[in-house]
Amino acid sequence: MAKRKSFYRYRLLLMALPFMVLILLFNYMPVFGWIYSLYDYIPGIALKDCDFVGLKYFRMLFTDVNTFRVIKNTLIFAGISIILTPLPMLFAILLNEIKLRPVQKIIQIFSTIPNFISWIIVYSLAFSLFSHDGLVNAVLQVFGVNVDAGNTYNIMGDSNAVYWFQSFLQLWKTLGWNAIIYLAAITGIDQELYNAAKVDGAGYFKCALHITFPALSETYFVLLMLNIGNLLNTGFEQYFLFKNPQTASNIEVLDLYVYRIGLESQDYSYGVAIGIMKFAISVLLLTLANKAAKRIRGEYII
Amino acid sequence: MKRKMMKKFIALCCAMAIVVLGGCGNNGKNDPETGDVKTSSDTSEKITITVGIKNFVDSSTYKYWPMEITKAIEDKLNIELKIINYDDQKLSIDLTSGDMCDIMCIGPEYIENVLKGKHAVYLDDYTDTLAKNIFSDRFETRNSIIREFRSGDESNLYFTTPGELGEGEGEKYPTVMYGYVVRWDLYKKIGMPEINSGEDYIEALKKMKEVYSETEEGLPVYAMGHYNDSGLHSWTFRGMLDLGYTNVDGNCMYLVDVRNNELISNVMTEEESSPFWDDMHFYNQMYKEGLLDPDCFIEKAEDLKGKYTKGQYLGGINSWHYGDWNSGHADSDESYIILPSNMVWSGATSPGGWSDKLFFVSSHSKNIDRAIMALDFFNSEEFARLIFSGIEGQNWENGELTDDTVAMKSDPARTENWGELGLSGSYGWDSISAIGATAILEDGAPASLWNTDKVFSSSLSTTEQDMCNAFGLNYPSEIINKRIEEGKSFDQSKINSLYTACMESAPQDITRIDNNVVEIVTNAIPYLVQAEDESAFNTVKEKLMSDLKAADIDTAVQWWTDTYQKAKDKVEESTAK
Numbered sequence: 001m002a003k004r005k006s007f008y009r010y011r012l013l014l015m016a017l018p019f020m021v022l023i024l025l026f027n028y029m030p031v032f033g034w035i036y037s038l039y040d041y042i043p044g045i046a047l048k049d050c051d052f053v054g055l056k057y058f059r060m061l062f063t064d065v066n067t068f069r070v071i072k073n074t075l076i077f078a079g080i081s082i083i084l085t086p087l088p089m090l091f092a093i094l095l096n097e098i099k100l101r102p103v104q105k106i107i108q109i110f111s112t113i114p115n116f117i118s119w120i121i122v123y124s125l126a127f128s129l130f131s132h133d134g135l136v137n138a139v140l141q142v143f144g145v146n147v148d149a150g151n152t153y154n155i156m157g158d159s160n161a162v163y164w165f166q167s168f169l170q171l172w173k174t175l176g177w178n179a180i181i182y183l184a185a186i187t188g189i190d191q192e193l194y195n196a197a198k199v200d201g202a203g204y205f206k207c208a209l210h211i212t213f214p215a216l217s218e219t220y221f222v223l224l225m226l227n228i229g230n231l232l233n234t235g236f237e238q239y240f241l242f243k244n245p246q247t248a249s250n251i252e253v254l255d256l257y258v259y260r261i262g263l264e265s266q267d268y269s270y271g272v273a274i275g276i277m278k279f280a281i282s283v284l285l286l287t288l289a290n291k292a293a294k295r296i297r298g299e300y301i302i
Numbered sequence: 303m304k305r306k307m308m309k310k311f312i313a314l315c316c317a318m319a320i321v322v323l324g325g326c327g328n329n330g331k332n333d334p335e336t337g338d339v340k341t342s343s344d345t346s347e348k349i350t351i352t353v354g355i356k357n358f359v360d361s362s363t364y365k366y367w368p369m370e371i372t373k374a375i376e377d378k379l380n381i382e383l384k385i386i387n388y389d390d391q392k393l394s395i396d397l398t399s400g401d402m403c404d405i406m407c408i409g410p411e412y413i414e415n416v417l418k419g420k421h422a423v424y425l426d427d428y429t430d431t432l433a434k435n436i437f438s439d440r441f442e443t444r445n446s447i448i449r450e451f452r453s454g455d456e457s458n459l460y461f462t463t464p465g466e467l468g469e470g471e472g473e474k475y476p477t478v479m480y481g482y483v484v485r486w487d488l489y490k491k492i493g494m495p496e497i498n499s500g501e502d503y504i505e506a507l508k509k510m511k512e513v514y515s516e517t518e519e520g521l522p523v524y525a526m527g528h529y530n531d532s533g534l535h536s537w538t539f540r541g542m543l544d545l546g547y548t549n550v551d552g553n554c555m556y557l558v559d560v561r562n563n564e565l566i567s568n569v570m571t572e573e574e575s576s577p578f579w580d581d582m583h584f585y586n587q588m589y590k591e592g593l594l595d596p597d598c599f600i601e602k603a604e605d606l607k608g609k610y611t612k613g614q615y616l617g618g619i620n621s622w623h624y625g626d627w628n629s630g631h632a633d634s635d636e637s638y639i640i641l642p643s644n645m646v647w648s649g650a651t652s653p654g655g656w657s658d659k660l661f662f663v664s665s666h667s668k669n670i671d672r673a674i675m676a677l678d679f680f681n682s683e684e685f686a687r688l689i690f691s692g693i694e695g696q697n698w699e700n701g702e703l704t705d706d707t708v709a710m711k712s713d714p715a716r717t718e719n720w721g722e723l724g725l726s727g728s729y730g731w732d733s734i735s736a737i738g739a740t741a742i743l744e745d746g747a748p749a750s751l752w753n754t755d756k757v758f759s760s761s762l763s764t765t766e767q768d769m770c771n772a773f774g775l776n777y778p779s780e781i782i783n784k785r786i787e788e789g790k791s792f793d794q795s796k797i798n799s800l801y802t803a804c805m806e807s808a809p810q811d812i813t814r815i816d817n818n819v820v821e822i823v824t825n826a827i828p829y830l831v832q833a834e835d836e837s838a839f840n841t842v843k844e845k846l847m848s849d850l851k852a853a854d855i856d857t858a859v860q861w862w863t864d865t866y867q868k869a870k871d872k873v874e875e876s877t878a879k
Contacts, residue, residue: 041809044397065852066818127605132596133522133614157600157828244600244826246529248821263391265817266411269812299791 092182111176229286354403373594463655525593649793655805689731690750701747810861
């Protein structure tokens with residue numbers, strides 16, 4: 001009887017165990033790799049046989065002209081993504097207002113599908129659409145804009161458009177997917193509130209403004225704070241694929257820089273040092289976001 | 303009870319450690335008492351031998367694998383042969399884990415990793431037993447270079463190289479390998495103007511665009527495009543070859559003049575006269591003429607191939623990206639051909655082999671003896687003749703190719719048979735064979751029996767035949783000899799490849815600077831090429847120069863200059879001995 005009680009007490013913990021093991025393996029074990037930043041590591045040679053260089057690579061971070069450029073790019077992309085965070089919520093509210101269920105489902109499916117398209121396909125699509133010989137320029141020519149083939153415009157090669165264009169692609173890809181959590185939250189809103197509002201003469205807009213929107217704000221703020229904590233994880237694949245000589249200086253974010261230094265240039269130790277710097281900044285931002293949450297909402301997220 | 307369990311646990315850990323550490327030590331080849339290496343040439347058991355090569359066609363994905371040539375190798379050695387494609391990431395991981403192919407091919411930048419990590423088998427132990435071809439007289443120069451410059455602090459032989467060509471065995475090809483690419487039918491339409499410089503080429507391309515401004519499908523036509531996924535290569539390749547240089551590094555930042563073996567920094571020194579600035583002015587001129595594909599800065603190799611396949615280009619910088627165009631137009635005169643530029647790709651010898659490819663037998667291999675036998679076979683004349691000319695009795699006899707084999711190569715209806723045969727050219731065996739194609743073997747004939755004037759003139763495509771008729775040639779590359787005689791071109795016969803073969807690999811600090819420099823130059827190229835006038839061009843150039851100085855390029859240039867000079871002095875010193 002006592003054994004059974006003890007089993008029930010630990011049952012939930014046991015259920016969580018596989019996931020804890022996964023986190024340990026993939027999130028904590030790699031932290032041991034940080035030691036490589038203190039050595040001149042050469043693949044194939046045991047770490048103990050490599051030269052110990054102490055904080056050489058951390059000092060290098062402050063003299064590397066690229067460090068501040070890639071941090072600036074990362075923060076701009078992250079900043080834009082934070083500015084755009086209300087859009088999935090607004091999309092969910094608008095989607096919820098479509099009362100014709102089949103239409104609502106079709107829109108939801110079509111807006112969610114891009115999330116499952118890999119970035120390499122998105123790149124190919126973008127190339128077909130936006131290149132000088134692409135569909136967009138062809139359509140513009142049909143309508144008399146850029147009639148001369150020499151005047152065609154390719155946004156993929158415009159360094160000034162990098163931040164917004166890449167953010168737009170990111171938004172297009174994830175809008176429907178990110179709206180799902182808000183749609184789920186909307187279904188949890190008590191229908192009686194809507195009925196009462198309608199009795200009081202509220203239309204669709206007022207219902208959305210005074211019932212749906214406030215009900216979603218809690219979810220929105222939690223996600224916003226988590227996003228701020230995750231600010232520097234802007235991703236890699238998208239920027240890697242869309243990088244070209246014309247956009248390189250603006251599109252290179254921290255993750256891409258780590259890839260270029262660590263894997264392309266085989267400069268593993270310095271790559272690890274940059275990764276550690278990214279971690280330190282992320283922890284700092286998360287702490288700030290957590291404190292901001294306490295000040296705004298009266299409670300910590302973590 | 304707990305203490306007992308703890309003791310058991312510790313004992314188990316100790317036992318496991320003994321087993322694991324035991325496995326990490328000597329692989330059991332050396333006799334612990336005498337130090338002799340026990341070898342066995344027993345090939346009765348069929349085993350698999352894997353060969354790992356960087357940027358190679360993986361046998362698992364190659365359509366025709368195993369070809370007839372593969373089967374002949376497998377029968378000879380009683381093995382199943384697998385070629386594994388490597389990239390830098392996979393190579394680093396495998397070097398770290400020790401879990402690599404039986405035979406590996408690396409670049410010189412990995413020598414330290416391999417030697418300090420003890421990943422390579424010491425070949426001298428097999429001199430008189432399993433590695434007789436490796437230690438044959440033919441490879442005396444190559445082996446002594448590897449001992450002196452590719453063995454770290456030792457003077458042992460761990461590596462072999464492919465592509466050895468001794469004196470008098472200079473490279474020779476049936477067609478012009480590099481130069482000015484043109485669509486032959488359009489070139490004919492504009493009256494076949496002679497092209498002797500970049501300006502001539504631009505003029506010809508301009509005229510070709512006037513007669514063919516869009517494809518039959520209505521797609522716009524451009525003079526050329528570029529691939530941006532191979533570092534600086536696409537933008538620095540043309541000028542380098544046209545002006546008579548070969549590259550020492552992968553990004554064409556440091557070049558050697560083939561006429562006098564002097565090293566230059568492509569970007570920083572010799573400024574206006576360097577191939578880089580010649581290229582920038584060339585492409586800037588093309589941009590101003592509206593000849594350059596406006597997507598040339600965002601295209602990757604695959605995009606380029608796609609546009610070639612659609613016939614959207616009139617010219618180009620090399621023959622690697624024609625896509626399916628030439629094979630789809632084999633019966634017409636609409637194929638791309640290459641006209642020779644100032645420097646022609648022929649005549650180079652390589653007594654030290656190709657210095658950027660170093661083969662070694664992995665000390666982690668489960669079949670070290672068999673792997674050494676395979677590597678030794680790759681160093682044999684038999685292998686060279688097999689991969690270049692085919693199977694004796696079937697593809698060649700008495701030092702001559704059979705008529706059927708020659709006919710097969712140029713017959714579009716027998717493309718499948720040609721692929722299934724799998725000679726070097728359709729598969730990259732030449733990067734594995736220690737002996738180069740034009741090397742003269744013991745029977746007095748070249749390793750590649752395709753390298754005769756008779757064969758050159760009997761295996762021509764329709765376009766090549768048409769070109770020969772137009773210029774009065776027996777085969778396309780004959781034009782090279784004519785131009786050299788007329789003093790319009792020069793070949794690579796004066797280059798001493800031993801200088802670069804003997805250079806030490808760049809340390810990480812220099813590589814870091816070089817990589818940063820490549821990134822800076824890559825990002826400056828669009829602005830140089832698209833500069834609207836001379837003043838805009840110079841502004842970008844000045845900024846580039848100051849950015850490069852800030853990136854400490856002077857340190858890298860100094861290192862490359864000193865290292866090359868050191869290698870040169872050493873080679874001259876040992877030649878004098």
